[in-house]
Every structure is written in C-alpha cells, then in structure tokens.
Amino acid sequence: MKTNDFQTELSNLQIAIDSAKSIAIASHLSPDGDNLGSINAMYGMLTNLEKDTTFILNDEVPQSFKFLPFIDEFKSPDEIKEKSFDLFIALDCGDMNRLGDQVKKIFLSSKNTVNIDHHNTNDFFADINIVDVEATATCEVLFDVFKNLKLYLDKKIATSLYTGISTDTGSFKYDSVRPKTFEIAAELLKFKINFNEINTCIYQTRSKEKTDLLVRSLNSIKYFNDDKIALVKVTIDDLKKTGAKKMDSDGIVEFVRDIEGVEVAVLLKEKENAVRLSMRSKSFINCSKVASKFNGGGHIRAAGGTFHHNDLDKAEKDVISALMEEFDQ
Numbered sequence: 001m002k003t004n005d006f007q008t009e010l011s012n013l014q015i016a017i018d019s020a021k022s023i024a025i026a027s028h029l030s031p032d033g034d035n036l037g038s039i040n041a042m043y044g045m046l047t048n049l050e051k052d053t054t055f056i057l058n059d060e061v062p063q064s065f066k067f068l069p070f071i072d073e074f075k076s077p078d079e080i081k082e083k084s085f086d087l088f089i090a091l092d093c094g095d096m097n098r099l100g101d102q103v104k105k106i107f108l109s110s111k112n113t114v115n116i117d118h119h120n121t122n123d124f125f126a127d128i129n130i131v132d133v134e135a136t137a138t139c140e141v142l143f144d145v146f147k148n149l150k151l152y153l154d155k156k157i158a159t160s161l162y163t164g165i166s167t168d169t170g171s172f173k174y175d176s177v178r179p180k181t182f183e184i185a186a187e188l189l190k191f192k193i194n195f196n197e198i199n200t201c202i203y204q205t206r207s208k209e210k211t212d213l214l215v216r217s218l219n220s221i222k223y224f225n226d227d228k229i230a231l232v233k234v235t236i237d238d239l240k241k242t243g244a245k246k247m248d249s250d251g252i253v254e255f256v257r258d259i260e261g262v263e264v265a266v267l268l269k270e271k272e273n274a275v276r277l278s279m280r281s282k283s284f285i286n287c288s289k290v291a292s293k294f295n296g297g298g299h300i301r302a303a304g305g306t307f308h309h310n311d312l313d314k315a316e317k318d319v320i321s322a323l324m325e326e327f328d329q
C-alpha cells in the first residue's frame with residue numbers, strides 16, 4: 001500500500017458501497033485487459049449485490065476482450081443521462097485526466113469517489129484510495145478487496161480477474177509477478193474458468209489488418225545505443241493503408257522489446273494533434289520515469305505518455321535523448 005491504510009480504506013469502501021444507490025465504474029482511455037477485467041469484475045460483484053451500477057467506457061472494446069462476461073453492458077459517456085452518481089469507482093487509472101474529459105466530469109460531479117489501482121504514479125485523486133503498487137494488476141488488488149470484504153466470487157468474476165492478471169503480467173512473465181500472483185491465479189482457476197477460451201481470445205485472435213499493421217510498423221524499426229534501444233512508429237497513413245483500427249497497435253511494442261539484446265522498445269503513434277508514446281523494458285530501464293518527462297507514467301517495465309504535437313521526428317529525438325540519459329546513469 002502506498003500511503004493510506006488498507007484496512008481503513010476498505011471499511012470506508014464498504015460503507016460507501018452499502019450507502020450508495022447509484023454507482024458508476026470506469027477506467028482509462030484505450031482500454032486494456034486489466035481495466036476491462038477489473039471493470040467487469042467490479043460490475044459483476046456490484047450487480048450481485050443488487051446495486052444499480054453503470055459501466056462507462058470511452059472507447060470501443062478490442063475484439064480480443066469481447067468474451068468478457070459483462071462487456072455488452074457498457075455505456076459510452078454520451079449515453080449517460082445521470083448528472084451525478086452516489087459513488088464513482090475508478091479502476092486501473094493512475095490519475096483523473098486518464099479518465100478522459102467527459103468521464104472526468106461525471107467523476108467530479110459524483111458524491112463520493114473511489115480509486116482502486118496499482119500504478120506507482122497514482123496520485124490518490126479520489127476520496128477513498130486503494131493503491132497497491134506491489135500488485136501486478138488492478139485485478140490483483142480487487143481480489144484482495146473482495147476477499148477482505150468477504151464478498152464471494154463466481155465464475156464470471158473469476159474470469160474477469162484472471163484476464164487482468166494474465167494481460168498485465170504478459171502471461172505471468174514480468175518482474176512484477178510475485179508468489180501471491182500465482183496464489184491468486186490458482187484460486188481463480190478453482191472457479192472452473194474457461195482457460196482455453198480466455199487464452200485463445202486474448203493471445204491468438206490477431207486480425208489480418210492488425211497483422212499487416214505490425215508488419216508495416218516493423219519496417220520502420222530503428223536501433224540506437226548499440227541496439228539496446230529499438231524504436232518503431234505507427235502513422236495515421238499506416239492505419240489507413242492497412243485498414244487497422246487505432247487500438248490494433250497494441251502488442252507492437254512488446255514484439256519489439258522481445259528482440260534479443262534490446263533493453264527498451266519505444267512505439268510512437270501519430271495522432272491528429274499529438275504523438276502517443278509507449279515504452280517497454282526488459283531488465284533495468286525505468287520506463288515510468290522516462291514517461292513522466294512526457295506527460296505520462298505507468299510502471300517500471302511498461303509506461304506511456306503524450307507529446308502535445310504531432311512531429312514524429314521531434315518526438316523520436318526527445319525520447320531517445322531521455323533514454324540515453326537513463327542508460328548513462
């Protein structure tokens with residue numbers, strides 16, 4: 001736990017849930033497995049508790065997560081009629097701005113707010129903050145929360161939690177994995193979750209368009225610092241030419257990181273008025289520290305940020321020079 005006492009915040013959460021009539025849950029922009037998994041798990045738990053729960057999602061759901069049990073229940077921010085919820089629970093979201101402008105307004109107008117997360121850059125933006133930076137995934141934190149509040153899991157909730165832990169650990173490969181991660185995974189498997197379906201959906205359903213985008217972006221690869229840094233780009237034109245969706249660039253940066261000898265992989269994604277940065281490291285580079293220089297954050301081995309201009313060459317120069325400083329230390 002970062003600062004706030006876990007037990008105190010848990011009892012605060014219990015009171016907040018018990019007394020709330022309407023609850024909204026949301027996560028950050030560009031949903032990944034951990035935030036969709038954690039929202040699904042929380043949605044399942046709150047509906048089991050017969051709470052009037054609204055699942056808010058900014059973006060489209062990636063095809064690989066459509067198997068999640070409550071994924072069809074989500075509402076886009078435009079569909080939300082309520083001006084204010086009794087309780088707003090943000091999951092897997094390091095800061096309020098990551099909710100996106102529309103959802104941030106709903107968060108700010110809610111009577112009580114909760115932040116459950118595992119990012120070490122989390123800035124404790126809610127009334128109740130349950131942040132465990134040792135946890136591999138928000139889904140791991142949620143498992144603890146449910147267990148401590150004596151809330152019973154079911155197969156759907158277990159499926160959702162397993163998804164978040166599997167994706168945020170790169171299938172149990174990252175340094176963040178601890179004995180407890182496997183203990184939790186073992187508990188979740190006892191609910192007879194469909195292990196084969198989950199893995200096939202998440203890891204073995206890449207579309208042809210997404211594959212074409214991967215191939216195209218790999219053609220842009222550049223190496224720096226004796227091949228310890230590898231950088232690739234995805235342009236708006238690449239998306240047009242391949243017919244891929246913007247979320248189809250997920251997974252490219254991990255592919256580049258996996259090259260022998262590469263310590264850190266960088267992906268620069270061109271947007272209309274910005275460049276999005278994604279970084280992944282293998283052993284020692286602190287991606288979160290570098291990303292924080294570019295309006296972002298995240299974890300030691302996986303982080304992201306934003307350049308508020310769309311000059312890819314300038315972004316490349318700036319991120320490479322920030323990374324070179326890290327290597328020199």
Ligand code: 5GP
Nearest residue numbers: 094278279295296297298299302303304305
């Ligand atoms: P990705 O590269 O997949 O976008 O993000 C990798 C990790 O860094 C994720 O855990 C994500 O939540 C975090 N991250 C990505 N972009 C940002 C950002 O702009 N701000 C913060 N605080 N975290 C980010």
Ligand code: MN
Nearest residue numbers: 034092138168
């Ligand atoms: Mn996460």
